[in-house]
Amino acid sequence: MIKLITTNYFEMTAIILFGIGFMNILLQDNLIKKFIGLNIMDTAIYLYLVSYGYISNRTAPIIREGNWQYVNPVPSGLVLTGIVVSVSMTAFSLALVQRLYKRYGTLSFDEVIKKLRSGEAQNGSES
Amino acid sequence: MVLSHNIAHNIPFLSIFLAIFGGIVTPLINDGQKSRRLHMFLTAVIGLLSLLLLFHVNFNQERFTFVMGHFPSPWGNELKAGPMEAVLSVTFSIVMLLAVGGGKDLIEKDILYEKQSLYYVMLNLLFGSMLALIYTNDIFTGYVFIEINTICSCGVIMCKESGKSMLATIRYIIMSILGSGLILFSIATLYIVTGHLLFTHLKMSIMRLINSGTYDFPLVITAGMFTLGIAVKSALFPFHTMLPGAYETTSVSSSGILSGLVIKSYIIFLIKVYYCVFTLEYLRDIKVTNLIFFMGACGMILGSVMALKERRVLRMLAYSSVAQIGYIYMGIGLGTNIGVTAAMLHIVTHAVTKPMLFICTGRMKDISLEKTANHRLKGIGYKDITAGVGFVVGALSIVGIPLFAGFASKLYLAIASFYSPFKMAVALIMLAISMVLNAMYFIPPVVDIWHTLSDSDANSKIVPKFIPSFNVAVILFIAINFFVGICYNSIFGIFELGIMLIR
Numbered sequence: 291m292i293k294l295i296t297t298n299y300f301e302m303t304a305i306i307l308f309g310i311g312f313m314n315i316l317l318q319d320n321l322i323k324k325f326i327g328l329n330i331m332d333t334a335i336y337l338y339l340v341s342y343g344y345i346s347n348r349t350a351p352i353i354r355e356g357n358w359q360y361v362n363p364v365p366s367g368l369v370l371t372g373i374v375v376s377v378s379m380t381a382f383s384l385a386l387v388q389r390l391y392k393r394y395g396t397l398s399f400d401e402v403i404k405k406l407r408s409g410e411a412q413n414g415s416e417s
Numbered sequence: 418m419v420l421s422h423n424i425a426h427n428i429p430f431l432s433i434f435l436a437i438f439g440g441i442v443t444p445l446i447n448d449g450q451k452s453r454r455l456h457m458f459l460t461a462v463i464g465l466l467s468l469l470l471l472f473h474v475n476f477n478q479e480r481f482t483f484v485m486g487h488f489p490s491p492w493g494n495e496l497k498a499g500p501m502e503a504v505l506s507v508t509f510s511i512v513m514l515l516a517v518g519g520g521k522d523l524i525e526k527d528i529l530y531e532k533q534s535l536y537y538v539m540l541n542l543l544f545g546s547m548l549a550l551i552y553t554n555d556i557f558t559g560y561v562f563i564e565i566n567t568i569c570s571c572g573v574i575m576c577k578e579s580g581k582s583m584l585a586t587i588r589y590i591i592m593s594i595l596g597s598g599l600i601l602f603s604i605a606t607l608y609i610v611t612g613h614l615l616f617t618h619l620k621m622s623i624m625r626l627i628n629s630g631t632y633d634f635p636l637v638i639t640a641g642m643f644t645l646g647i648a649v650k651s652a653l654f655p656f657h658t659m660l661p662g663a664y665e666t667t668s669v670s671s672s673g674i675l676s677g678l679v680i681k682s683y684i685i686f687l688i689k690v691y692y693c694v695f696t697l698e699y700l701r702d703i704k705v706t707n708l709i710f711f712m713g714a715c716g717m718i719l720g721s722v723m724a725l726k727e728r729r730v731l732r733m734l735a736y737s738s739v740a741q742i743g744y745i746y747m748g749i750g751l752g753t754n755i756g757v758t759a760a761m762l763h764i765v766t767h768a769v770t771k772p773m774l775f776i777c778t779g780r781m782k783d784i785s786l787e788k789t790a791n792h793r794l795k796g797i798g799y800k801d802i803t804a805g806v807g808f809v810v811g812a813l814s815i816v817g818i819p820l821f822a823g824f825a826s827k828l829y830l831a832i833a834s835f836y837s838p839f840k841m842a843v844a845l846i847m848l849a850i851s852m853v854l855n856a857m858y859f860i861p862p863v864v865d866i867w868h869t870l871s872d873s874d875a876n877s878k879i880v881p882k883f884i885p886s887f888n889v890a891v892i893l894f895i896a897i898n899f900f901v902g903i904c905y906n907s908i909f910g911i912f913e914l915g916i917m918l919i920r
Contacts, residue, residue, distance in 0.1 A: 312598060338606075378568060383587075386571075406584055
């Protein structure tokens with residue numbers, strides 16, 4: 291078991307980070323921290339991919355003269371695409387959080403729900 | 418041959434391109450009405466092209482690959498289309514067109530004028546991403562379009578900009594992010610163990626790995642995580658918590674599109690990955706099908722029970738969608754080709770029914786003069802006959818009454834259960850209970866809608882404005898519902914052919 295962990299430490303780190311990010315999204319009450327969880331989770335997957343894409347003593351796949359060996363560029367390409375997607379999601383989520391904060395003056399998810407319910411109760415039931 | 422191969426093979430790419438092009442051009446128009454016309458025009462063109470593609474692939478019994486760019490597989494990107502993809506694309510185009518056309522007045526009421534063109538940007542991109550999920554042959558492209566789909570869905574949900582809609586969007590985005598994380602992790606693992614992203618090469622590599630017995634554990638984990646990720650995104654019970662708030666707070670056209678199409682696009686992608694990457698036999702062996710059968714069956718019953726407890730009609734329809742998603746997953750969970758084909762038919766029948774229910778409910782709520790939630794729809798059927806009849810037709814279809822669309826898929830789900838002897842009894846019992854529950858939760862609103870009005874009722878004073886687009890959309894929805902309910906054998910035949918060619 292220890293050998294498995296020490297020989298696959300990149301994967302182990304990625305799995306632990308993924309778990310931390312996943313649980314952060316699920317359990318955090320603070321909305322900003324929730325979306326930090328999203329970034330931790332995504333970064334874990336990028337680490338996982340990049341660790342497999344990198345081979346020591348090989349270079350980036352840029353054509354040059356002579357004999358040279360390069361790493362597979364696809365994992366890096368996937369990670370770049372993933373980062374773009376993750377940045378878009380984060381930007382959208384943070385914009386939404388900012389709006390909620392302006393309206394309710396809190397970053398707590400539970401607090402927002404409470405304030406919304408009390409507002410609903412005041413306005414009477416809606417269909 | 419209906420079309421020349423060259424033209425037909427470009428249709429999938431052209432459809433996705435047109436929808437995304439609409440999303441890019443719309444902000445330049447900056448006028449709500451013109452943006453809507455452009456959106457509806459592009460959707461109609463895509464629908465016609467898809468119809469031509471359907472005739473072509475069905476006539477030639479063909480499933481073809483469209484290579485994107487100049488790099489052939491395994492390096493390049495590909496689209497694949499056959500009868501299954503074509504019929505889904507036709508359905509999605511028609512439903513999108515009618516949902517937007519039927520609810521256009523409510524969209525104009527619900528969304529600020531200066532924001533309307535942005536709403537249509539979201540709808541165009543949403544439609545483009547759904548088409549991409551239907552046609553793609555690359556698992557990572559699928560992931561990217563899943564994320565585009567999620568962002569656009571969130572944009573569409575918060576279009577009213579109320580506190581409730583923002584909270585619903587936050588809930589939707591949190592659940593979607595959890596699903597996306599699981600999907601991305603499984604795709605990364607798949608790439609690491611196979612070195613491929615295109616479905617065809619992934620399948621060959623996975624077959625080699627299964628036969629050699631290597632990477633057993635990572636493959637099982639990958640299949641499980643991918644299934645779970647899509648289940649979360651498509652709001653399968655118990656991951657449905659994002660749906661009621663989202664459908665209740667957005668404009669009814671958006672609710673119809675989200676419920677009838679968006680969720681289904683994820684399930685279609687899942688089915689494609691099941692057939693083109695893992696194979697159904699392998700998923701049966703590792704018991705993934707059992708897991709989704711169980712979750713689907715629970716969703717069918719508990720979704721209906723939650724709908725039964727709900728007094729607000731829009732939330733009731735949302736819980737009803739949870740139950741209907743359960744039907745689809747139960748069909749896939751049967752683990753047979755006929756089960757998956759029945760599930761595909763249910764995707765179509767639900768897609769042509771639920772948006773109609775949403776726009777009819779939206780119209781009835783809009784004209785109602787009653788203030789309290791419990792009496793809002795009282796007697797409203799007499800004031801807007803089309804909305805009342807549309808709601809009843811939708812309800813009968815969801816319950817599964819013969820001649821209506823919902824009957825066809827439920828019949829085939831029952832037939833499919835006979836091909837899975839160990840699951841047959843459970844499937845049949847669940848189908849029977851769920852149909853009774855469906856009828857039970859639809860009876861109160863139908864009775865309410867057709868309640869005889871007295872002079873003391875506020876709704877008796879309604880003088881509704883005639884809205885041609887709403888009436889045309891609902892009449893077409895009703896006609897399509899009957900068409901699917903009567904000609905279901907032909908549609909099932911196309912799906913059977915599609916599944917045969919995809920294997």
